[in-house]
Amino acid sequence: MKAKNLIITLLALLTSIGASAAYQWTDANGTTWSFTTSEGNATLYYGSNQHCCISGTIPANLTVPSTVYIEDTPYTVTSIGHSAFYNCTTLTSVTIPNSVTSIGMFAFYECTRLTSISIPNSVTIINHNAFYYNTALTSITIPNSVTTIGDAVFCRCSSLTSITIQNSATSIGNRAFSGCSNLSSVTLGNSATSIGDQAFSGCSNLTSITIPNSVTSIGNHAFGSCI
Numbered sequence: 004m005k006a007k008n009l010i011i012t013l014l015a016l017l018t019s020i021g022a023s024a025a026y027q028w029t030d031a032n033g034t035t036w037s038f039t040t041s042e043g044n045a046t047l048y049y050g051s052n053q054h055c056c057i058s059g060t061i062p063a064n065l066t067v068p069s070t071v072y073i074e075d076t077p078y079t080v081t082s083i084g085h086s087a088f089y090n091c092t093t094l095t096s097v098t099i100p101n102s103v104t105s106i107g108m109f110a111f112y113e114c115t116r117l118t119s120i121s122i123p124n125s126v127t128i129i130n131h132n133a134f135y136y137n138t139a140l141t142s143i144t145i146p147n148s149v150t151t152i153g154d155a156v157f158c159r160c161s162s163l164t165s166i167t168i169q170n171s172a173t174s175i176g177n178r179a180f181s182g183c184s185n186l187s188s189v190t191l192g193n194s195a196t197s198i199g200d201q202a203f204s205g206c207s208n209l210t211s212i213t214i215p216n217s218v219t220s221i222g223n224h225a226f227g228s229c230i
Contacts, residue, residue: 028071033060045078047087056087069100
């Protein structure tokens with residue numbers, strides 16, 4: 004029995020290692036993309052020797068591909084993974100394709116020159132710290148498809164002046180917009196049920212916000228220092 008359990012454990016480990024194998028593909032523009040695959044889908048992921056999923060030619064105005072390839076086999080890009088564009092300071096704009104359903108934690112962490120990003124209606128979740136410290140980002144629209152806005156997603160985006168959160172989002176995470184010191188306008192959708200701790204703390208230029216009847220809880224210091 005012990006030998007059988009050992010074999011099962013080893014097989015599971017080998018399967019796990021195979022599932023997490025990283026690949027690279029270079030597009031026609033000379034940009035090399037690092038990714039992992041699962042069941043025909045791909046997740047953009049930072050390479051083993053870098054903090055960013057892209058290398059080679061990196062355009063300032065970047066369009067994320069909807070498909071990447073291993074030799075001639077196509078894989079649909081469905082997720083922007085953990086730290087995929089971490090500290091990629093060359094980017095000024097990013098367009099995400101409709102194939103993507105999730106944006107991982109720290110995905111665009113400290114992309115300090117990023118001024119605009121197009122989030123498609125296919126995205127359902129934006130994980131914590133995804134756009135933390137994007138100091139050049141001026142406005143953002145959360146599409147109707149997004150149901151969860153994670154903790155500190157737009158924390159310290161000091162140039163952000165307006166946010167529109169569509170009706171599908173039910174929760175706004177802790178510190179989601181904390182430190183957005185130039186934020187003056189916030190529109191919350193009618194599906195929001197909770198506003199997390201310190202969600203808008205330090206938004207010192209916020210002059211008005213309408214909280215819909217659907218909200219049942221507002222966290223500690225949610226609007227702290229909104230003078």
